[in-house]
Amino acid sequence: MAEERRKFRREGEERRRDALISAALELIAEGGPGVATVRAIADRAGVTPGLIRHYFSSKEELTREAYRALMERMSSDNAAVLDRAADPRARLAAFVAAALRPPVMDAARMGLWAGFIHQVRRDAAMAAVHAETYLAYRDRLQALIAALPGTGDAARQRALAIACNGVIDGLWLEGSALPEAFAAGELERIGLDAVGAILGLDLPAPSEQTEDRP
């Protein structure tokens, strides 16, 4: 008997696009851009490779959209963290802590970031998204700092925001790249202390509640 043609279900455009984007992000996170081939992506999304070119004009465009989706998701997750506290110090502490625990501090998230870097450097559209996202993150941090007493003028607040952002990013990097080198919660504590030292105040450890999506 001849191998029969594969069965399939028709889906809405948005669902299929989302599935393909998610599949691409998963693969890049796990193995880098090299393993995110059209065949692997289609396989992970449960379709055949031809469908990619039905919903995206090229694989490159799929990647570009995946990056954009990733940045948007990270931004909104990050903004949501701030809603969980009212006191300025507690809000800042939640902001710092969220970056230093899963799912943000995570090997896969870092793999995603690293996997995109070179493409971001060649593609002007992706570079713009990158700069925009980064600066928005830092602006949010700067606003948190400005809400604290005794943080000086705007120029000083900018410098403080850059420094705190550095602490957050650096510890995120270390914890994501070498998780076994740190005890559970260690980097979170260190990050809160360091940011506190830079700003000249004590930051309370936020609750254990972790960032998650519905």
Next chain:
Amino acid sequence: MAEERRKFRREGEERRRDALISAALELIAEGGPGVATVRAIADRAGVTPGLIRHYFSSKEELTREAYRALMERMSSDNAAVLDRAADPRARLAAFVAAALRPPVMDAARMGLWAGFIHQVRRDAAMAAVHAETYLAYRDRLQALIAALPGTGDAARQRALAIACNGVIDGLWLEGSALPEAFAAGELERIGLDAVGAILGLDLPAPSEQTEDRP
């Protein structure tokens, strides 16, 4: 007339291996692992692709050796920075500043780092080199901190070293990824101030002398 066979010069094994390794590192830095094909590497090194398999058992092994060479070079460059000052505070300041100016803080260096990450995650040998290099760097930083007055016991010094390492790595990352977002020397000043705040002391700005190799 038929195209004649390419002329060549015989070279010592070490020179050829070095040339191939350098070529691989350049290409990975510029465009990521995807552009570092055997043909591109051989071209950059001024030889033909077959030679790679004459000096390395596979392209993967060339990449592995390239990573090892990179890590060794970074370690020795880093250690050399410390010889330029005697006073503990000046030594620490030099350590921090060196990481936050070229050629360490540089888009190509970051591209190199990002380009290797996924391969480091799959390859146990590369992962070991990575962990070893990172911990050596941090131990060096911790030793610098321990030489300062009032930095507590070993556990506290460890936490301080992790925090300072975070500042350095994070600012390095931001400056390398988005150089146009910062003024010249800005991150260096911010880094020195932040490390100083974490350690509770003032760090003098080191001389403008930059790290370079002969």
Next chain:
DNA sequence: GGTGTAATTATGCAAGTGTATAATTGAGGC
């Protein structure tokens, strides 16, 4: 100056890449 031999190049190949195009088939409207 020949001669051996190891370094280097040239050629070929199977597997994998993204993409174009044609062939099918699921599902809603009548």
Next chain:
DNA sequence: GCCTCAATTATACACTTGCATAATTACACC
């Protein structure tokens, strides 16, 4: 139930990749 048409699959193609192997050639040694 049938028809229509877009969603989906299947197939094919040109190109690139890493690697194996055979053919050359530079250069040390006598």
